[in-house]
Amino acid sequence: MRDPRYDILFTPVRIGPVTAKNRFFQVPHCNGMGHAMPLAHAAMREVKAEGGWAVVSTEECEIHPSGDLTPYVEARLWDDRDIPALALMCDRVHAHGALAALELTHNGPTASNLYSREVLIGPSHQPSKYGYPSQARAMTRHDIREYRRWHREAAIRGKRAGMDIIYVYAAHDLSLAMHFLQRRRNQRSDEYGGSLENRVRLLREVLEDTRDAVGDTCGVALRFATEELLGANGVEISEARDIVAMLAELPDLWDVNVAAWYNDSIPSRFAAEGAQEPFIDFVKKTTSKPVVGVGRFTSPDTMVAQIRRGVLDMIGAARPSIADPFLPRKIEEGRIEDIRECIGCNICVSGDMTTSPIRCTQNPTMGEEWRRDWHPERIAPKRSPRRVLVVGAGPAGLEAARALGQRGYEVNVAEASTELGGRVTREARLPGLAEWARVRDWRIGQINKLANVGVYLDSMLSAQDVLDFGAEHVVLATGCHWRRDGYGRSHGSAIAGFTDNPRVFTPDDLMDGHLPEGRVVVLDDDGFYLSSVVAELLHKQGCEVTWLTPDDQLAPWSMHTLDYRHIRKRIAELGIGTLVSHAVLDYSDTRLTLENVWNHSRIERECDAVVTITARIPNDALHQALLLRGSEWSDAGIQAVRCIGDAEAPGLIAHAVYAGHRYARELEEPETGEVVFKRHFHTARETDLLAGQSD
Ligand code: ADP
Ligand code: SF4
Secondary structure, eight states: OOOGGGGGGGSOEEETTEEESSSEEEOOOOOSOGGGOHHHHHHHHHHHHHTTOSEEEEEEEEOSGGGOOTTSOOEEOSSGGGHHHHHHHHHHHHTTTOEEEEEEEOOGGGOOOTTTOOOOEESSSEEOTTOOSOEEEEOOHHHHHHHHHHHHHHHHHHHHHTOSEEEEEEOTTOSHHHHTTOTTTOOOOSTTSSSHHHHHHHHHHHHHHHHHHHTTTSEEEEEEEEEOSSGGGSOOHHHHHHHHHHHTTSSSEEEEEESSHHHHTOOTTTOOTTTTHHHHTTHHHHOSSOEEEOSOOOOHHHHHHHHHTTSOSEEEESHHHHHOTTHHHHHHTTOGGGOOOOOSOOHHHHHHHTTSOOOOSSOTTTTOTTTSOOOSSOOOOOSSSOEEEEEOOSHHHHHHHHHHHHHTOEEEEEOSSSSSOTHHHHHTTSTTOGGGGHHHHHHHHHHHTOTTEEEESSOOOOHHHHHHHOOSEEEEOOOEEEOSSOOSSSOOSOOBTTTTOTTEEOHHHHHTTOOOOSEEEEEEOSOSSHHHHHHHHHHHTTOEEEEEOSSSSSSGGGGGGTOHHHHHHHHHHHTOEEEOSEEEEEEETTEEEEEETTTOOEEEEEOSEEEEESOEEEOOHHHHHHHHTGGGHHHHTOOEEEEOGGGTSOOOHHHHHHHHHHHHHHTTOOOOOSOSSOOOOOSHHHHHHHTTSOO
């Protein structure tokens, strides 16, 4: 039963002509599936509706080919042929009593038009945002009228698709309605430029157009960025206050946040739950219309506090709804401890960034709802009374054990160390990564409820132990360790002077408490988050740190998780030295010889220690030993041995959780044939599917 303290979260909210059944609002979020994978997209949104979200939104939806976002795969409503894909989503969302919302946008100079080959348009002549070697041309008054017409027609198409809420988008530095507000993008001297009133004119007109077009049956929402954190170069909160006052009663709902996306979906390493409050709390005082905002809210107490303190009317969520699509239902049913809390790692964002289906560290079913028929809450019951031995209790082992336990298998987990969680437990102790422990904590919480799962700490298993145990199924999730020899993407062989050098440390050494001192070079051939975390840790310990990479860019993959700018800012603020495009040739005594990767010139550096972050080696010795003793398996009662997660091939925590989940899903299930998951075909067959002629 629901805790009465949370009742307020379940009161309905009117949004113009429609009513949300509760205060949980899945705000628009990208997913890498969009218009290209409409069945997968609809199934993903449906699970959110089933999980209790009163409003389920699309991602950005392009309204015209001149606002084409290729290579990013978003929603699309260029013409009537795009309606069925969104109608499918609406039907699925409505089936669970939720409202469907559509975020219309034309991204002007922040579009690409790589597919449509149209000329980019913007308030004024300006470079395109993402470094494409082309510019946007200044819109004429005719263009502005056309843009308004496209937006209006897209709103009507959205209504025909079944949408209940139509968004006007003026956030994230991504839409013309926002670009006209920004002085740096709008240098016009006509009635659309100059004074604030002029710069707001287009936004006001588009809001009025949308209300006029669909306002009789659809709520009109405005997604608005109150602060760009760019100083006078961007929209500042002082100006945003005036804009909100000018438009206060025009939309039926205000959806407010900070820009750009890297500030809005800020990783947990750089901001806590509810971090946007100081930037958005004025809005509710300025309008009588409901206000929704985000803050990676996972705690119902925080949510209630936001409403009671008059900050928000509705709890907006993208990431918390990805990590746990059933978050509202769990609060409603009084199952707070079952909430799978987002860890703020932004692997979900990397789907959009790499134009691939969204995935989530915490929720391995995200993006698999349609193509694998995976549901975040349901799983097929076990096929047999056979037992499973899970070796290793990192994210892969814990997730395998949890999901196998949910299926009803008798599971035993053996963990060598005296704590659960593997790499998650270790990395969560590093600066800024504490929330990552939620990967472990949620799984332990679930496992503790299952009488059929036994967990044994301090149990380093050998091949003989596994044979003696005699479970029919054995899954090895024994993890990996960091290489010490410098081999990696850039260094194709061991670096001279690294092996057996007590001055060379790995991240494992640091996590074991063995820290270097003095002048330390962090060699990063990994390219993601860890080197910056290690640099920060060592700086805090008083070391003089240089972050070195053979790459041309520091932490390039962190662009995909929106960490990049925050990492660069922090490293710069801490005064940590950086050096790119240099490989290590040799390390002897305290002399490090570096080579410029382009002109091969050499420099020498004095340093007391090197932390090498290049590549990892699977801990697969147990697997290899068991394979060698394959002839003994049947006598021991073993039917199959599998190696998963980092022990198979080191990767992200998300990969390990996924591997554990997939193992559990597929155990003893019949093979599905050649194609392991459903795929989207851009053929007549898909058109038939969308028309509901077959399934
Ligand atoms: P993954 O990310 O694949 O889950 P981790 O490195 O996080 O991998 O976790 C692996 C876990 O396996 C660690 O907690 C480690 O202590 C444990 N482990 C490794 N070898 C053995 C073994 N032979 N017996 C039991 N546990 C083991
Ligand atoms: Fe949260 Fe990470 Fe999942 Fe994104 S991938 S929803 S940030 S846990």
